[in-house]
Amino acid sequence: MKVKKWKLASFLLPCLLLFALIYLAPMCMVFGSSFFEWKAGGVFKFIGLDNYINAFRNDARMLTALKNTGIWVVLQSVVHVMLGTVIAFMLSKRKKGWKVLRTIYMIPNVVSAAALAVIFLNVFNAQYGIINSFVKTVTGKPFMKNWFFDQNSAFITVTWSWLLYTGMIIILVLAGVLSIPEDVVEAAKIDGATDMQINMKIRLPLIRTIIGTCEILAATSMLREFELIYLTTNGGPGDTTLNLPLYLYKTSMTDNNYGYANMMGVILIIAGVIVVSAINRLFKMNEADY
Amino acid sequence: MGGKSFKDILWKIFRFVFLGFMALISVGPLVWIVMSSFKSNKEILSSAFALPTSLSFNGYKAALDLAPIFKFYGNSVVISFTSTLLNILIVSMAAYVLARYTFKGSTFITLLLSASLLVPTSALLMPIYKIMMGIGMFDTRSGLVLVYAALGLPTSLFVFKSYFQGIPKELEEAAYIDGAGFYRTFFVIVFPLAKSGLATGAILQFLTSWNEFMFGLVLTKSTEVRTLPLALNYFTSQFSFNYTAMFAALTMVILPSIVIYVLLQEQVTTSMVAGSVKG
Numbered sequence: 098m099k100v101k102k103w104k105l106a107s108f109l110l111p112c113l114l115l116f117a118l119i120y121l122a123p124m125c126m127v128f129g130s131s132f133f134e135w136k137a138g139g140v141f142k143f144i145g146l147d148n149y150i151n152a153f154r155n156d157a158r159m160l161t162a163l164k165n166t167g168i169w170v171v172l173q174s175v176v177h178v179m180l181g182t183v184i185a186f187m188l189s190k191r192k193k194g195w196k197v198l199r200t201i202y203m204i205p206n207v208v209s210a211a212a213l214a215v216i217f218l219n220v221f222n223a224q225y226g227i228i229n230s231f232v233k234t235v236t237g238k239p240f241m242k243n244w245f246f247d248q249n250s251a252f253i254t255v256t257w258s259w260l261l262y263t264g265m266i267i268i269l270v271l272a273g274v275l276s277i278p279e280d281v282v283e284a285a286k287i288d289g290a291t292d293m294q295i296n297m298k299i300r301l302p303l304i305r306t307i308i309g310t311c312e313i314l315a316a317t318s319m320l321r322e323f324e325l326i327y328l329t330t331n332g333g334p335g336d337t338t339l340n341l342p343l344y345l346y347k348t349s350m351t352d353n354n355y356g357y358a359n360m361m362g363v364i365l366i367i368a369g370v371i372v373v374s375a376i377n378r379l380f381k382m383n384e385a386d387y
Numbered sequence: 388m389g390g391k392s393f394k395d396i397l398w399k400i401f402r403f404v405f406l407g408f409m410a411l412i413s414v415g416p417l418v419w420i421v422m423s424s425f426k427s428n429k430e431i432l433s434s435a436f437a438l439p440t441s442l443s444f445n446g447y448k449a450a451l452d453l454a455p456i457f458k459f460y461g462n463s464v465v466i467s468f469t470s471t472l473l474n475i476l477i478v479s480m481a482a483y484v485l486a487r488y489t490f491k492g493s494t495f496i497t498l499l500l501s502a503s504l505l506v507p508t509s510a511l512l513m514p515i516y517k518i519m520m521g522i523g524m525f526d527t528r529s530g531l532v533l534v535y536a537a538l539g540l541p542t543s544l545f546v547f548k549s550y551f552q553g554i555p556k557e558l559e560e561a562a563y564i565d566g567a568g569f570y571r572t573f574f575v576i577v578f579p580l581a582k583s584g585l586a587t588g589a590i591l592q593f594l595t596s597w598n599e600f601m602f603g604l605v606l607t608k609s610t611e612v613r614t615l616p617l618a619l620n621y622f623t624s625q626f627s628f629n630y631t632a633m634f635a636a637l638t639m640v641i642l643p644s645i646v647i648y649v650l651l652q653e654q655v656t657t658s659m660v661a662g663s664v665k666g
Contacts, residue, residue, distance in 0.1 A: 101569075102490075105488055109481050115533065115537050115540065116499070124514075127513075187405075200649065201414050204417065204648065207644050208640075208645060209641075210598060212637060215619045215637060220419070226435070227415070234436070265659065324600040324601060328619070341509075345510070345512060346601070349512060350605060355517075361510075362510035362513070369507045
């Protein structure tokens with residue numbers, strides 16, 4: 098069936114326009130202006146690679162933000178995904194209550210992250226939070242640790258707010274495990290394989306691409322993470338919990354240093370491409386096997 | 388045999404404790420928030436775990452007095468619905484053409500549109516802010532609608548495209564033979580057939596818009612247009628000493644999402660799996 102070209106174009110155009118407005122034009126602006134000194138009040142001057150050189154040579158905050166972002170990407174793609182996978186395998190036995198548990202684990206992922214941030218702010222509150230009240234009840238002594246705002250505990254407390262909440266991973270891995278054909282597992286059982294062997298040698302390799310997808314989701318989510326830091330520690334105390342998106346936000350919205358903020362945008366985009374292609378390669382995402 | 392069953396029992400206990408602990412940290416904080424919203428300030432400060440002595444709605448009254456929560460609710464509903472409709476309409480049209488027709492540049496367009504999935508959207512914060520300022524959409528609901536519809540573009544495109552590819556061509560061919568044009572065929576034949584695929588995309592798009600915070604924070608400034616997640620930002624400072632009000636506000640923000648999720652969970656779960664497993 099022959100359809101006139103302009104009719105096809107009319108269907109593509111709205112989507113392409115939206116893409117151009119929200120992705121393409123901003124991408125060009127981010128890359129282009131990262132080579133300029135661009136500040137509020139009409140400062141706009143080409144400075145070549147100076148923004149990049151300054152970032153890596155003279156900006157301690159930038160290095161902290163990069164380091165924290167890196168640590169969180171690694172923690173999330175190792176601990177978070179592993180934890181979710183283990184829970185999903187436990188639930189895949191379909192013991193009584195597995196569906197209820199799946200729902201429960203997912204709930205922190207469906208409420209808005211902004212709400213979750215304020216909830217954690219209360220849970221870890223020094224005066225009336227659950228954690229401190231619990232310690233107080235157990236030890237009988239007053240306990241006033243200010244989890245989010247104490248130099249020693251801020252990082253780990255912020256990390257807690259996403260590391261253990263693996264609902265999304267559980268749902269994906271569970272869907273994968275449950276879709277493995279029964280006869281594959283049955284054959285191994287007849288050959289005398291233990292449950293553990295079946296999990297490690299048969300089920301896990303069969304859902305390789307799903308684990309890869311989880312890795313991509315987990316790792317890239319840390320390149321986006323904003324509200325759980327912004328609404329709790331706001332990067333503090335000092336810069337203990339500063340990450341790249343938050344530093345970018347502060348540089349552009351508070352300091353009005355646009356060229357420098359966009360340089361960080363470029364680094365975020367490059368980091369995204371590196372992370373995704375590394376995971377693609379590691380998990381051989383483009384090769385199907387069953 | 389005896390040793391094995393002992394190990395089994397230990398394993399069972401471990402699994403029970405582990406899964407129980409995970410469940411506790413998942414919903415414990417939320418239950419605590421809801422419970423505390425019925426307490427008085429004094430009760431909250433003196434005993435964190437105790438049940439409220441009487442069911443007091445003072446927190447809710449205070450929260451509604453201090454902040455226009457219903458206004459935020461309204462904005463969230465309007466913005467999320469509109470951006471979902473816009474996303475579905477625009478993206479399904481493009482996905483249909485890309486799924487059904489090959490022409491010069493069609494592969495390039497598909498690649499270009501899906502590449503947006505790779506971009507951490509926080510990287511585009513500043514340019515999007517400038518563009519919205521430039522086209523006069525800063526601090527408007529329409530501005531947020533446009534941005535939110537675009538945030539879900541790559542996921543929707545993927546979901547819709549693979550769904551359209553699964554619909555047999557014969558039905559459309561029959562429609563053409565009966566004299567229906569291109570537009571009519573899409574809106575009358577294909578669109579209804581793709582209902583469940585479109586619903587999958589719609590659920591993901593709605594959740595994205597409903598929970599979005601960062602762009603809402605940067606692209607709006609007046610209470611008239613701000614959404615529910617932003618209300619929380621405003622609460623933490625407004626209610627710094629009125630804990631009941633803050634807990635009540637939190638309850639009002641989280642409860643709708645939880646209720647909707649629990650009611651539609653099979654559908655939401657399928658959508659999330661379909662939207663993430665991008666082959």
